[in-house]
Amino acid sequence: MKRNRNCGEILETDIGSSMTIAGWVFRRRDHGGLIFIDLRDRSGICQVVFSPDASGGAHEKAHDLRAEYVIAVTGEVRKRPEGTENINLPTGMTELYVKDLEVLNEAAPLPYSMEEAADAGEALRLRHRYLDLRRPEMQRNFIIRHKVTKLIRDFLDEKGFIEIETPMLTKSTPEGARDYLVPSRLNPGHFYALPQSPQLFKQILMVAGMEKYFQIVKCFRDEDLRADRQPEFTQIDLEMSFIDRKDIIELVEAMMKKLFSEALGIDISTPFERLSFQESMERFGNDKPDMRFGLELKDMADLAGRGSFKVFLDALQSGGMVKAINAKGMAGISRKDIDVLTTEAQSFGAKGLAWIKVRNGFESPIAKFFPEDALKAMAARLEAEDGDMMLFVADKPKITYDVLSRLRLELGRKLDLIHPGYKFVWITDFPLLEWDDEEGRFQAMHHPFTSAVDNDIERIMNGDLSDRAMLGSVKAKAYDIVLNGFEIGGGSIRIHNQKVQKRMFELLKIQEEEAGAKFGFLLEALQYGAPPHGGLALGLDRLVMLMVGATSIRDVIAFPKTQKAFCMMSGAPSAVEPKQLRELHIRSAAAVENKA
Numbered sequence: 249m250k251r252n253r254n255c256g257e258i259l260e261t262d263i264g265s266s267m268t269i270a271g272w273v274f275r276r277r278d279h280g281g282l283i284f285i286d287l288r289d290r291s292g293i294c295q296v297v298f299s300p301d302a303s304g305g306a307h308e309k310a311h312d313l314r315a316e317y318v319i320a321v322t323g324e325v326r327k328r329p330e331g332t333e334n335i336n337l338p339t340g341m342t343e344l345y346v347k348d349l350e351v352l353n354e355a356a357p358l359p360y361s362m363e364e365a366a367d368a369g370e371a372l373r374l375r376h377r378y379l380d381l382r383r384p385e386m387q388r389n390f391i392i393r394h395k396v397t398k399l400i401r402d403f404l405d406e407k408g409f410i411e412i413e414t415p416m417l418t419k420s421t422p423e424g425a426r427d428y429l430v431p432s433r434l435n436p437g438h439f440y441a442l443p444q445s446p447q448l449f450k451q452i453l454m455v456a457g458m459e460k461y462f463q464i465v466k467c468f469r470d471e472d473l474r475a476d477r478q479p480e481f482t483q484i485d486l487e488m489s490f491i492d493r494k495d496i497i498e499l500v501e502a503m504m505k506k507l508f509s510e511a512l513g514i515d516i517s518t519p520f521e522r523l524s525f526q527e528s529m530e531r532f533g534n535d536k537p538d539m540r541f542g543l544e545l546k547d548m549a550d551l552a553g554r555g556s557f558k559v560f561l562d563a564l565q566s567g568g569m570v571k572a573i574n575a576k577g578m579a580g581i582s583r584k585d586i587d588v589l590t591t592e593a594q595s596f597g598a599k600g601l602a603w604i605k606v607r608n609g610f611e612s613p614i615a616k617f618f619p620e621d622a623l624k625a626m627a628a629r630l631e632a633e634d635g636d637m638m639l640f641v642a643d644k645p646k647i648t649y650d651v652l653s654r655l656r657l658e659l660g661r662k663l664d665l666i667h668p669g670y671k672f673v674w675i676t677d678f679p680l681l682e683w684d685d686e687e688g689r690f691q692a693m694h695h696p697f698t699s700a701v702d703n704d705i706e707r708i709m710n711g712d713l714s715d716r717a718m719l720g721s722v723k724a725k726a727y728d729i730v731l732n733g734f735e736i737g738g739g740s741i742r743i744h745n746q747k748v749q750k751r752m753f754e755l756l757k758i759q760e761e762e763a764g765a766k767f768g769f770l771l772e773a774l775q776y777g778a779p780p781h782g783g784l785a786l787g788l789d790r791l792v793m794l795m796v797g798a799t800s801i802r803d804v805i806a807f808p809k810t811q812k813a814f815c816m817m818s819g820a821p822s823a824v825e826p827k828q829l830r831e832l833h834i835r836s837a838a839a840v841e842n843k844a
Contacts, residue, residue, distance in 0.1 A: 256292020
């Protein structure tokens, strides 16, 4: 029996027709005489009916059907009796009265009910991923992911880009996360690295005159995992020659507009809002702000200085800051709830959390340290009304920003302030460099191939590289695109002049020999007429996660890893045969210890 229609495609116009469909038994309801089966395939669900009168021997066989049996049925499409229609299904006005049934495969008892699969533990679902992926909501995720990747390819093709693959086995240049290393059998003691990004190769392609390159490519980073991070992920990588930031930003905005319109039927407005890095930090405490709600951070240094509260004064005297947010409507919470909030803030790195309730005046253990007019000015700055509570953190800038940005998100969720929908923002004007206290040197905030803004290049080339203040003030031609509080992509205009690139390595204290060993082929290529160029990489997994409303990128990756980078289904990573290690000239330290 070969199907001639998908389950989810049988409509009222098919009434009276004979159809053959196939799929998985989703539900079975035995009403004595009539047996109803909800038959499911990727297109949807169709109700099939086994009747003693119409189905003959198939009716008897239907008694033995169980969940997830694979069957094919042929029968007549009929209109459902009045009052039994299901307006929530495209096929809800019809049902198929079965004449013939073929059981294509039986299914063992399931480890969890498919109807309640969403409530099953994630570990169990990942262990039986082939069952998890049968769920309609999961299949919808991958259908949308497919549409998104196709739309991207079509869009970039129309814009004159060509897709070029870059190597998976490449050179280790650890400048960010750890590399995944691959031993070379033919070159004992030497290793390839799986790419964290095609960064160097796409720049080489610009030197090669390709002008517009893109690639939807796997990348690998051996780093600690979380809900929006995996050891292997997919990147939409693009690079262009003879352009500047404006060109890339406009291209990406047009692409996003097309993706949301054609994949989701949602019209997003462009241009997207833009914030400088500094403004984003001051208002939201991080460089990936969720712009769907307020609760913005406010600087309280001047008002804190008008009081005698030692914690605030000590923080300001030591070069720190005092900032606050307005917890709307939370003045009524108990002291116990405040203690929970304080513990939460301490878990984020704060020494404590100061608070002032606005309730027929000002209630707080610290209110006595401030004159009334200072308290009123604090409330005015935070737009705090009667019933609100002002929350303060006083510490070094990094800690203050981090704690309040996290508290802001927590309160946004708890107070149900986050509006549904999609809110994009560009973050620009990043510092080129950030100081690393442990290393005692500057690190590139993005990567060492990012260009400084034009006015700062001369300062880098001719300035004193021991002048931390000067170097810390240099701005980068870098830009991140943020959606609903997640960084979904980032890029920059690259350094295309060999002398400037060498100077960048010098100020990062990457010695000439080390630079040659790691990046020699790029430095060499920059000698031979490299054009101005720049690009951007978008995280496909994270983008699709947000588009479909998932809470983890594991829901949009077919076979993801756990937080320990382990595949529950296949058992990877696993031990290998000693012979394989010998061929690679490798000895396992764990195996040696076990043997001892």
